[in-house]
Amino acid sequence: xxxxxxxxxxxxxxxxxxxxxxxxxxTSSGTPSCSFQGRGRSARQVFYGxxxxxxxxxxxxxxxxxxxxxxxxxxxxxxxxxxxxxxxxSRGERFWAKVExxxxxxxWTGAVxxxxxxxxxxxxxxxxxxxxxxxxxHIGPIRVGHYVCHRCDVRxxxxxxxxxxxxxxxxxxxxxxxxxxxxxLGGENHPAARFTExxxxxxxxxxxxxxxxxxxxxxxxVSSTTISSLVRGLRWRCLHSEERPWG
Numbered sequence: 001x002x003x004x005x006x007x008x009x010x011x012x013x014x015x016x017x018x019x020x021x022x023x024x025x026x027t028s029s030g031t032p033s034c035s036f037q038g039r040g041r042s043a044r045q046v047f048y049g050x051x052x053x054x055x056x057x058x059x060x061x062x063x064x065x066x067x068x069x070x071x072x073x074x075x076x077x078x079x080x081x082x083x084x085x086x087x088x089x090s091r092g093e094r095f096w097a098k099v100e101x102x103x104x105x106x107x108w109t110g111a112v113x114x115x116x117x118x119x120x121x122x123x124x125x126x127x128x129x130x131x132x133x134x135x136x137x138h139i140g141p142i143r144v145g146h147y148v149c150h151r152c153d154v155r156x157x158x159x160x161x162x163x164x165x166x167x168x169x170x171x172x173x174x175x176x177x178x179x180x181x182x183x184x185l186g187g188e189n190h191p192a193a194r195f196t197e198x199x200x201x202x203x204x205x206x207x208x209x210x211x212x213x214x215x216x217x218x219x220x221x222v223s224s225t226t227i228s229s230l231v232r233g234l235r236w237r238c239l240h241s242e243e244r245p246w247g
Contacts, residue, residue, distance in 0.1 A: 007050055010034055010043065019065055020047075020072035021144050030068050030141035047071040048078065060084060065126055068141055095120065095133060095158075105157040106134075116155040134158035135165070147171040195220065200230060207231050 013024035013034075022032035022043055032043035044061040051073035055061060059078040063070040070076075098110035098118070108118030108130045118130030135148045138160035142148060149171050152162040166174065195203070203216055213227040220227070229235045 006036055007046075010036065010046065014071055015144065016072075018072075019063075019067045019070035019075060021067070022069045022071050023144060026069070026141070032069060032071060043071055044076060047073060048076045052076065068136070069144065091120070091126075091133075092137065095130070095137075098130070099158055104159075105152055105154050105162060106159040107154070108156045108158050112156065118156055118158065131155075131158050131163060134160055135163045139163070139165075149174050195222075195230075200235075203227065203230055 010024070013022060015021045015023060024043065025033050027033050034041055034043045034046060036046045042061070044063070045055060048061045049055060055078050058080065060081060061076050061078055062084050063072075063075050064077050065072070065075040067075075098108055100107045100109050110130065111119050113119050113129075119127065120130050120133055121127045129148075131150070132142060132148045136142060142165060146165050146167060147170075148163050149166045150157055150162055151164060152159070154162070157163075199220065203220065206216060207213060207227070213231065214224050217224045217227045226235070
C-alpha cells in the first residue's frame with residue numbers, strides 16, 4: 001500500500017515500535033483523534049480503514065494490545081460495543097479479584113514480576129503492570145514515555161491516591177529521595193544531572209578545542225569543578241566510552 005499525503009501526515013504523529021503510539025490529539029476520554037479528508041475522525045478508524053479494510057456497520061475499532069494510544073493495524077480489531085464492554089469488564093473483574101483493600105494501601109495479591117510490581121494479562125496477549133492499570137482506570141491515560149510512581153513506596157500497591165505520573169528523571173529523583181541505589185544510571189536521566197546530553201557533548205567538544213573550563217562554567221551556570229569532572233570522565237562516562245577525547 002502507498003500512503004496518501006493525508007495518511008503520511010498522520011503517520012508522522014506515530015512512534016512505531018511494538019505498538020504504534022499516537023502522539024497527536026486525543027479526546028477527553030483519551031482516544032486518538034485526527035482530521036482526515038476534511039473532517040474529524042477517530043484515528044483508530046482511519047488506520048483500520050487504510051491498512052486493514054472497511055469497518056462493518058455498527059462495529060467500533062479497539063486496540064487488542066490494551067494500549068489506548070496504539071494504532072498498529074495488527075493490534076486493531078473491529079468489534080461490537082457489547083464485545084468491547086465485555087472485554088474491559090473482564091479485565092476489571094480480574095483486577096479487582098486480586099486487590100486486597102487495606103486501611104492504607106490496596107495490595108495486589110496476584111502475580112508479580114522480578115521487581116515486585118503486580119502484573120496482569122489476558123489470553124489475547126495483553127500485558128500490563130497492575131499499578132499502571134489502576135492509574136488508567138481511576139485517573140486517566142498515561143503519557144507516552146512516562147512512569148507511574150508510588151508515593152507510598154510499596155510496589156504491590158494499586159491505590160490510585162498513592163500513584164502519580166512522572167518522567168523518567170522524576171521517577172529516578174523520587175527513587176533517590178527514598179534511598180535507593182541509582183549508581184547504575186547515567187546521562188541526563190540521573191537525578192543529579194546538570195546538563196542535557198547535547199550540552200554535555202558541546203562542552204566536551206569545546207573543551208577539547210581549547211576553551212577554558214572556567215569560561216564554560218560561567219556560560220553553563222555551573223562550577224569549574226563540575227566542568228572538570230565532565231572533562232576528566234568522572235561524569236557522563238557514557239560519552240567518554242564512545243570516544244575518549246583526552247589522550
